[in-house]
Amino acid sequence: MLRTRALFMLCVSLLSYAPVLAQDASDINAKIRKEETDNSQIMRTMHFLTDVYGPRLTGSPNLKAAGEWAIKQMTAWGFENGHLEAWDFGHPGWTNERFSGFITSPVKDTLTCEVLSWTPGTNGPVTAHAYQMTLPEKPSQDEFTAYLATQKDKVKGKIVLAGKQQIVPVTLTPPARRQDDKQAKERYDPNNPNAGQGRGGPRGNQQPPEPGKLTPRQIDEQLDQFLIAGGAVIRVNDAGREHRQIRAFNNRTFDAAKALPTVVMSNEDYGRIARILADGSAVELEFNIVNRWYPEGKTAYNTVAEIPGTDKRDEVVMLGGHLDSWHSATGATDNAIGCAVMMEAARILRAIGVKPRRTIRVALWSGEEEGLLGSQAYVKQHFGTFEEPKPEYSKLVAYFNIDSGTGRARGASVFGPPEAASVVRQALAPFEDLGVMGAIASKSRALGGTDSTSFSQAGLAGIGMGQDPIEYNSATWHTNLDTYERIIEDDAKKSAMVIAAGLYQLAMRDELLPRFSKETMPPLPPKEGTPAPATPTPQARP
Numbered sequence: 001m002l003r004t005r006a007l008f009m010l011c012v013s014l015l016s017y018a019p020v021l022a023q024d025a026s027d028i029n030a031k032i033r034k035e036e037t038d039n040s041q042i043m044r045t046m047h048f049l050t051d052v053y054g055p056r057l058t059g060s061p062n063l064k065a066a067g068e069w070a071i072k073q074m075t076a077w078g079f080e081n082g083h084l085e086a087w088d089f090g091h092p093g094w095t096n097e098r099f100s101g102f103i104t105s106p107v108k109d110t111l112t113c114e115v116l117s118w119t120p121g122t123n124g125p126v127t128a129h130a131y132q133m134t135l136p137e138k139p140s141q142d143e144f145t146a147y148l149a150t151q152k153d154k155v156k157g158k159i160v161l162a163g164k165q166q167i168v169p170v171t172l173t174p175p176a177r178r179q180d181d182k183q184a185k186e187r188y189d190p191n192n193p194n195a196g197q198g199r200g201g202p203r204g205n206q207q208p209p210e211p212g213k214l215t216p217r218q219i220d221e222q223l224d225q226f227l228i229a230g231g232a233v234i235r236v237n238d239a240g241r242e243h244r245q246i247r248a249f250n251n252r253t254f255d256a257a258k259a260l261p262t263v264v265m266s267n268e269d270y271g272r273i274a275r276i277l278a279d280g281s282a283v284e285l286e287f288n289i290v291n292r293w294y295p296e297g298k299t300a301y302n303t304v305a306e307i308p309g310t311d312k313r314d315e316v317v318m319l320g321g322h323l324d325s326w327h328s329a330t331g332a333t334d335n336a337i338g339c340a341v342m343m344e345a346a347r348i349l350r351a352i353g354v355k356p357r358r359t360i361r362v363a364l365w366s367g368e369e370e371g372l373l374g375s376q377a378y379v380k381q382h383f384g385t386f387e388e389p390k391p392e393y394s395k396l397v398a399y400f401n402i403d404s405g406t407g408r409a410r411g412a413s414v415f416g417p418p419e420a421a422s423v424v425r426q427a428l429a430p431f432e433d434l435g436v437m438g439a440i441a442s443k444s445r446a447l448g449g450t451d452s453t454s455f456s457q458a459g460l461a462g463i464g465m466g467q468d469p470i471e472y473n474s475a476t477w478h479t480n481l482d483t484y485e486r487i488i489e490d491d492a493k494k495s496a497m498v499i500a501a502g503l504y505q506l507a508m509r510d511e512l513l514p515r516f517s518k519e520t521m522p523p524l525p526p527k528e529g530t531p532a533p534a535t536p537t538p539q540a541r542p
């Protein structure tokens with residue numbers, strides 16, 4: 001079976017390429033594999049991006065320093081034109097420098113928490129009694145206002161637990177780790193009507209607001225206002241996840257005056273306090289939170305470096321991922337690893353002495369976690385849109401993106417007509433033994449879960465790499481567990497090799513990637529109100 005297919009593939013490749021080019025491609029592919037196997041820099045890059053510069057919250061000095069380090073490193077590898085490109089984030093930078101939390105009565109113990117970003121600190125240790133609010137479920141404005149009126153005198157001087165403890169059932173089914181080859185093939189089979197869209201697809205799980213009900217975001221904001229007005233001292237949210245995992249996002253107003261010092265507490269500690277309070281016992285807690293604000297963070301930066309092309313140097317193939325992270329770990333799987341893989345894919349081509357016909361440009365984005373802001377600013381500034389193109393619009397071949405954790409690349413979702421996906425599929429085909437199973441075309445211009453969709457939305461060929469889901473949704477994505485230790489070096493190396501091969505083909509072929517015509521370009525979807533969702537539902541966060 002394998003042998004028959006190999007023979008078939010050989011005939012196909014002989015038919016579709018001149019023999020010299022086929023020889024050239026297989027020679028290059030062998031060199032790509034050898035360079036990455038012998039000289040991989042991925043884990044070194046990972047060490048710097050996570051251990052030394054993580055976490056990399058947008059607007060923070062860490063993120064800027066990580067970008068500067070990446071430029072220095074890519075320049076040392078022989079890249080040119082390395083620079084930071086400014087865009088207007090509009091919010092100050094923020095970091096948490098110090099945190100401690102304890103239960104001091106009726107027992108003494110340390111609490112596991114993360115600080116909500118862009119909230120104020122405590123100005124020294126604060127000790128106070130805990131008070132738990134039981135918020136009404138899906139209230140209307142009237143119901144919520146009436147509920148808050150009953151709480152008016154209860155929160156003053158208190159550390160307030162905002163809501164009931166979420167009951168997180170013990171998981172009996174293990175999370176998905178690797179897709180088997182059959183599944184991955186189906187996912188990237190152009191003839192499969194149910195082929196997956198990967199993370200390039202539209203944002204999932206966004207429930208439309210129910211008529212007459214407040215959205216979770218509205219409840220959240222009104223609760224903040226109420227707690228400030230009522231004289232509460234600290235707000236505590238339940239992490240609502242197993243195994244002391246915590247996802248801490250942000251004060252969505254980015255305004256210190258509009259939130260209390262706020263922590264997200266492990267579900268286990270939150271539950272313990274709630275159960276002791278339910279016994280009728282008083283609980284005393286102590287917190288010390290030191291946060292720092294950086295006004296200069298209003299200007300954020302994308303990180304860019306190039307390998308200049310030769311005879312087609314004004315045409316560009318881009319690749320990248322987002323360098324910014326959330327703040328409660330060092331942002332390893334989301335998405336230092338994507339940056340390390342993309343830097344590496346380009347480094348491989350440079351190291352094996354390829355002279356690309358087109359310019360290869362690495363871009364490491366910022367503001368992704370706050371709503372794909374950095375990549376959208378870049379696309380707007382450089383390319384415009386299909387409907388209102390800038391001169392560079394016609395010169396971009398494609399943009400490769402990777403942003404789904406440590407798992408190896410299993411296929412590509414290519415915004416464009418089926419012919420565009422088949423070019424990418426042919427480029428990846430010689431790497432099926434590493435697990436990459438093909439490419440499918442996407443027609444979606446909806447802004448989705450990662451930066452490739454900033455390109456697709458503009459009508460440009462955003463290519464989203466799909467990956468094995470290893471530990472990502474279940475454990476590391478946006479959590480306090482997202483560290484260097486969670487990276488599988490072998491998977492990351494495979495992704496780098498596969499992407500280097502795709503990059504090479506798009507940089508060398510005579511033609512640009514086939515594009516939609518004026519007649520076939522899908523229309524833009526109706527405008528979303530705000531790119532970021534109303535509540536930190538995990539699936540909806542970029």
Ligand SMILES: [Zn+2]
Nearest residue numbers: 334335403542
């Ligand atoms: Zn990400």
